[in-house]
Amino acid sequence: MNEIVEGLLAAAGLIVSLDPELVDITFRSLQVTITAVVIAAAIGLPLGAWLAVMRFRARRLVIAVLNALMGLPPVVVGLIVYVLLSRSGPFGVFGLLFTPTAMIIAQVIIVTPLIASIAHQAIRDLWAEYHDLLISLNTSKRQRVATLLWDARRALLTACLAGFGRGIGEVGAIMIVGGNIDHATRVLTTAIALETGKGNFALALGLGFVLIALAIAVNLVIHSLSRTERSGIW
Amino acid sequence: MVRSILPLRIDAAEVRRGGARLIGPIDLTLGKTDVTIVLGPNGSGKTSLLRLMHGLERAAKGRVDWSIPEADARARRAFVFQTPTMMRRSVTDSIAYALTVSGTKRSHARDRAREMARKIGLAHALDRSARVLSGGEKQKLAVARALIREPEVLFLDEPCANLDGRATREIETILADAKARRTRIVMSTHDLGQARRLADDVVFMLNGCVHETGVAESFFSTPETPEARAFLNGQIVE
Numbered sequence: 094m095n096e097i098v099e100g101l102l103a104a105a106g107l108i109v110s111l112d113p114e115l116v117d118i119t120f121r122s123l124q125v126t127i128t129a130v131v132i133a134a135a136i137g138l139p140l141g142a143w144l145a146v147m148r149f150r151a152r153r154l155v156i157a158v159l160n161a162l163m164g165l166p167p168v169v170v171g172l173i174v175y176v177l178l179s180r181s182g183p184f185g186v187f188g189l190l191f192t193p194t195a196m197i198i199a200q201v202i203i204v205t206p207l208i209a210s211i212a213h214q215a216i217r218d219l220w221a222e223y224h225d226l227l228i229s230l231n232t233s234k235r236q237r238v239a240t241l242l243w244d245a246r247r248a249l250l251t252a253c254l255a256g257f258g259r260g261i262g263e264v265g266a267i268m269i270v271g272g273n274i275d276h277a278t279r280v281l282t283t284a285i286a287l288e289t290g291k292g293n294f295a296l297a298l299g300l301g302f303v304l305i306a307l308a309i310a311v312n313l314v315i316h317s318l319s320r321t322e323r324s325g326i327w
Numbered sequence: 328m329v330r331s332i333l334p335l336r337i338d339a340a341e342v343r344r345g346g347a348r349l350i351g352p353i354d355l356t357l358g359k360t361d362v363t364i365v366l367g368p369n370g371s372g373k374t375s376l377l378r379l380m381h382g383l384e385r386a387a388k389g390r391v392d393w394s395i396p397e398a399d400a401r402a403r404r405a406f407v408f409q410t411p412t413m414m415r416r417s418v419t420d421s422i423a424y425a426l427t428v429s430g431t432k433r434s435h436a437r438d439r440a441r442e443m444a445r446k447i448g449l450a451h452a453l454d455r456s457a458r459v460l461s462g463g464e465k466q467k468l469a470v471a472r473a474l475i476r477e478p479e480v481l482f483l484d485e486p487c488a489n490l491d492g493r494a495t496r497e498i499e500t501i502l503a504d505a506k507a508r509r510t511r512i513v514m515s516t517h518d519l520g521q522a523r524r525l526a527d528d529v530v531f532m533l534n535g536c537v538h539e540t541g542v543a544e545s546f547f548s549t550p551e552t553p554e555a556r557a558f559l560n561g562q563i564v565e
Contacts, residue, residue, distance in 0.1 A: 222412060228383060229406040232428050240424075244415040 100298025104306075107299055115300075119307065122280040125193050125267070126260040129200035130208075134253050137205045141212025141252075142238045142245075145220045156213065162206035167199075171266030174199045178270065191272040196280070199266035204256040211255055215248035216241045250319055254312055261308055281307070332393045332400040332479050333511060334358045335380060340389030342375050350375045350535040352389060357480075357513065361506050364522045364543070365515040367532030368564050373515035374409070376532060377482045380513065381406045402429065405478040409485045411469035413457040418449055418468060421457040425472045443471045447501055463494025470501050474510070481505060483514040487521060499525065519559065523547055531555045533564065 107115045144156055176182050178190040178198075189195045219241055227237050242249065264282035271278035273287060281304045288297035334356050341351030350372035357363065357380070365373045378384040379391060382401060393400035405425075414421045422440035427433055444453055447467050452460060457468055466486055473481055483502075487495040502525065506512055516522055522529065526543035531550075539546070539555045550556045558564045 223414070225383060225406075225408060226412040226414075229381060229408075230425055230428055231401045236428050240414075240428075 096294045097298060099295035101302060103295045103299030104302035107303060108306075115303065117276065118279050118281055118284050119303065121193065121278075122261060122282070122304075122307070123311075125196045125280060126200060126257060129197045129204055129260050130253055130256045132197070132201045133204040133208050133256055134249075136201075137208030137256075138212050138242055138249055138252070139238060140205075140209045141214075142216045142241050144209075144213045145216040145241065146234060146237050159206050159210050159213070163210050165203055165206060167203055167263050167265035168269065170202050171199055171269030174202065174266065174270045190270060191274060191278060193271070193278060195270040196267040196278060199270045200260045200263060203263060203266060204260050207259055208252045208256040211252035212245075212249055215245050215252065219245045219248075247319070250315065254315060257311060258308060261304065261311075330395055331359070332395050332403050334394060335480075336390070336392045337380070338390045338392070340379060340386040340391055342379050342384045343387040348535060349384075350379065350532075351386075353379070353537055355530065355537055355540070357511075359511065360527045362502075362512045362514065362525050363528040363530060364526035365513065365530045365532060366517065366519075366522055366558070367515075367538075368517065368558065371532040372535040373517075373532050374484050375535070376530075376537075377406070377484050377513065377515055381482050402476075403478055404480040404482065405473035405476060407466075407469045407473050407481070407483040407486050409488050411465050413460070413465055413468070416457060417454050418444055418452045418457050418460070419454065421468060422472050422475055425475050429476060439475060440471075443475050444468075447471050448497060463490050463497065466490060466494065466498060467501065470498060474501070474505055477508075478510060480511045480513065483512065485515050485517070487516070487518065495521065519561075531558070 106112075140159075144152065144159070174195060175190065177184050178187070178195050179185055180190075189198070220237075223237075223241065223244070227240060232240065262282060264286055267278075267280060268283050268286060271280070271283065273279050273283040279287075281300055285297045285300045285304070288294075288300065337353050337355040337357075339352040339354060341353070342349040353376065355376075365376060367373050375384060379386060381404060382391075382397065383406070414424060416424065419437055419440045422443055423433070423436035426436035426439060431439075441453055444450060447470070449460075449464060449467060449471070452464065457465070460468060470483070470486065487498050490498065499521070502512060502514075512525075514525065523543070526546075529539075529541055529543050529546040530537055531539040531546070531552075531554075533554055539550065539552050541551070546555070547559065550559055554564050
């Protein structure tokens, strides 16, 4: 209990003093996760909509695999990305291992199935509602996907926020591919793991509280900007 | 001179679902008369017939042919559903949507949508969510969304089924205006009063088949079949 209180005090101290190291790893955490979520959304949202609208033979199998990939173990993803990006791997020539780019790649792999799966479920329901209307208006498949993505934007925002939540709290994959290098690839979660390993529980907890506060703040800002709870039934 | 998509010829067409026959075999020709009313008891196949004509249902057997290729004809007809689908957009954007998906620039589409909304009595709700409108307003929006593309043929599936007298009159006024602008209207209803007010032609459906067709005046005064006569007399027809 004492350590939790100390953790809270440490968090307050770090925030109030705008500790340069804290600011550095917080910005890196945001940079890595937001970039990963933007890329994952660019892939996952159209994929989810496409799966809702299209009918093809292996559709159910693809959806089942996508749903299963939501539970993809980050450590395994980290390991695979590590092998692919290591010097002897197929993409070793790019020298991406132990860089924020490698961390973004790992997070994109982890977050994309989550966003695509939630998007698919939201858009599938909307498609059931819009089906006859969009067909009767003689829309093309591309127009249907675009319409569904736009009209389901609130639910899709939730999908993106779920992706952000998974990404910002992720430690296994980015520890492996990023290496937790000070001033280079250290982020909040890997810093917490490091401080815990050193037995510095108060600082680790402090960083943990900062991480939670950050996740809540991002959610509040996004909801506020998108006026989710304000503009009636859309 | 743009070639008309009419007449529509339906030749021995059947609609099936899950192996079971929904309607058919249907033989029907839709000429250039102004308003055709599809009459019949519940479950007689009125909705399925309209959906077949508009291309929302495929003919499992037989043919449905417009006078021009289907791909061209499709863009020149519109459909209003019994329960209108309201998009998660404002009234203006919901009406404008029908134009933007057919290639009209968004700003121009919105201008025309506002004009149309004012014309049909939705001026007070231009920026409101379409989903919070009343039942009558939703149906007016659906009709406006269908008419804004100036279709040659407009299908309406019991558009006034859940509306009160005032809302029904407003919809009928919009349809009368569309008829005056040479829009061919094909509408299903089981409201005989409405059928008498609007119909030029009648298609009477029973058990998934076209049971009787005719000019409205003679259909209502001297129906040919006992089933149609019984239906017009308010008896239960099965």
